[in-house]
Amino acid sequence: DTAVSQTPKYLVTQMGNDKSIKCEQNLGHDTMYWYKQDSKKFLKIMFSYNNKELIINETVPNRFSPKSPDKAHLNLHINSLELGDSAVYFCASSQDFLGHEQFFGPGTRLTVL
Amino acid sequence: EDQVTQSPEALRLQEGESSSLNCSYTVSGLRGLFWYRQDPGKGPEFLFTLYSAGEEKEKERLKATLTKKESFLHITAPKPEDSATYLCAARNRDDKIIFGKGTRLHILP
Numbered sequence A: 001d002t003a004v005s006q007t008p009k010y011l012v013t014q015m016g017n018d019k020s021i022k023c024e025q026n027l028g029h030d031t032m033y034w035y036k037q038d039s040k041k042f043l044k045i046m047f048s049y050n051n052k053e054l055i056i057n058e059t060v061p062n063r064f065s066p067k068s069p070d071k072a073h074l075n076l077h078i079n080s081l082e083l084g085d086s087a088v089y090f091c092a093s094s095q096d097f098l099g100h101e102q103f104f105g106p107g108t109r110l111t112v113l
Numbered sequence B: 001e002d003q004v005t006q007s008p009e010a011l012r013l014q015e016g017e018s019s020s021l022n023c024s025y026t027v028s029g030l031r032g033l034f035w036y037r038q039d040p041g042k043g044p045e046f047l048f049t050l051y052s053a054g055e056e057k058e059k060e061r062l063k064a065t066l067t068k069k070e071s072f073l074h075i076t077a078p079k080p081e082d083s084a085t086y087l088c089a090a091r092n093r094d095d096k097i098i099f100g101k102g103t104r105l106h107i108l109p
Helices: none
Strands: A004-007 A010-013 A019-025 A031-037 A043-050 A053-057 A064-070 A073-078 A087-094 A108-112 B003-007 B010-014 B019-026 B033-038 B045-050 B056-059 B062-066 B070-075 B084-091 B097-099 B103-108
Touching: A004 A087, A010 A019, A019 A031, A019 A087, A019 A108, A031 A073, A043 A064, A043 A073, A043 B097, A053 A064, A073 A087, B003 B084, B003 B097, B010 B019, B019 B033, B019 B084, B033 B062, B033 B070, B045 B056, B045 B062, B070 B084
Parallel strands: A010 A108, B010 B103
Antiparallel strands: A004 A019, A019 A073, A031 A043, A031 A087, A043 A053, A064 A073, A087 A108, B003 B019, B019 B070, B033 B045, B033 B084, B056 B062, B062 B070, B084 B097, B084 B103
């Protein structure tokens, strides 16, 4: 059983396109996160949702819009993709907002051409 | 600005050769120091959380320790399967989690 799953695993697209990445967790956790890992493997938090409510929004361009239809899902929609958006995007979840053990998904490698 | 710095960037050890990875942090109101392991092409996997100076946690060949300025991940008699990138992260008083850039560990058989 996959605890945190993401689709797609790979995404190759042209500049200017709009794309979405989906994330689902079956752990019953209340809190979900999106992270970006750049080419130098630096992992940086983008968003955090607790019970479908946005609680952390780092300085991310507003082309990135997270959506949480329920607490088991946190999707990431990206408008007008740019070359600099190329990275691996990880979804994660934790039991609650103060849960210090985060479970990460396998990542989505986004390549913008 | 809150910061987490890991050293060395990369480390090659012979199997059985013990060593330590360093994580220095400058964080306002530390609310937890975390260690994760990341294998190539996979998401990070949780190892430890430390909350206060002097705390230690162990798991198999790994032991994590914490002082007021840094954390160490000690690896005793490592095996090739311990090869991975080890990530350190800190949670500040605003509950923001800041990751270091990681240490790439390679254990030679």
